[in-house]
Amino acid sequence: MLFRVRYLLLSDIHGNLPAFRAVMEDALRRGFDRVLFLGDAVGYYPDGEAVLTALRKLGAEAVLGNHDAWLLAGEFLEDGGLIAEILAWQAERLSEANLAYLKSWPWQRKTEAYHQVHGSPCDPFVYVDDLEPAREALACSDRPWVFFGHTHLAGAYMAIEGPKGPWIRYKPFSEEENALTLGPKARALVNPGSVGQPRDGIPLAGYAIWEPERRRVEAYRVPFDLLEVRRRIQEEGFPKVLYERLRVGR
Numbered sequence: 001m002l003f004r005v006r007y008l009l010l011s012d013i014h015g016n017l018p019a020f021r022a023v024m025e026d027a028l029r030r031g032f033d034r035v036l037f038l039g040d041a042v043g044y045y046p047d048g049e050a051v052l053t054a055l056r057k058l059g060a061e062a063v064l065g066n067h068d069a070w071l072l073a074g075e076f077l078e079d080g081g082l083i084a085e086i087l088a089w090q091a092e093r094l095s096e097a098n099l100a101y102l103k104s105w106p107w108q109r110k111t112e113a114y115h116q117v118h119g120s121p122c123d124p125f126v127y128v129d130d131l132e133p134a135r136e137a138l139a140c141s142d143r144p145w146v147f148f149g150h151t152h153l154a155g156a157y158m159a160i161e162g163p164k165g166p167w168i169r170y171k172p173f174s175e176e177e178n179a180l181t182l183g184p185k186a187r188a189l190v191n192p193g194s195v196g197q198p199r200d201g202i203p204l205a206g207y208a209i210w211e212p213e214r215r216r217v218e219a220y221r222v223p224f225d226l227l228e229v230r231r232r233i234q235e236e237g238f239p240k241v242l243y244e245r246l247r248v249g250r
Helices: 017-030 048-058 066-073 075-079 082-092 096-103 131-139 226-236 241-248
Strands: 007-010 034-037 108-110 114-117 145-147 155-162 165-172 177-181 187-191 205-211 216-222
Touching: 017 048, 017 205, 017 216, 017 226, 034 048, 048 096, 066 082, 066 096, 131 155, 131 165, 131 187, 226 241
Parallel strands: 007 034, 114 145, 145 187
Antiparallel strands: 007 205, 108 114, 155 165, 155 187, 177 216, 205 216
């Protein structure tokens, strides 16, 4: 019997432990073999340390997100602003083990089968949020599958080469269960969505499972305990707006 490896795709947890727990409970029920994390474990919500501990125990193969990089850089934290304050607060609470784990993450990972990056293969800080940046991203990678995050928008750009360049269409992952099967000559840019802070107007955490042998991605949206997020925000004195945006998925 052929063994099919199932990859769990996670992105943009941003210290939201209740959402991460809800996603993992759902994913464990469905089953997976390896974890690809697409960046931004920290930022926004209080539990960056717990999130990193969980990712490390999962053996997640991770790449740096912009919030992860800003926390490590240090200089950014002196510029002020809400994000800087949160990252400075989180940096003070990271264990040595989790700090070393975060420092070990590269900007990108590539295998013959996939390209893993936080933003675009052209630049990890670039948002792939429309057809033109998707076209540019495809030109910067020759892999059939590109997995990315950063936009907090769950969906995929599918491309087939045409006479004047790739034909591209977009498929949002807006249902509770979504499926994408790629043809033999097609390529895809896949964003599993944000675990910790969805921004597509759907207040549900996003994740996906990829089966390369079947050339298939199944993406899921799951509810999480908003009241527990609110409790953690209040407990640590974080701004209420961080809870309010979760209620509307923005």
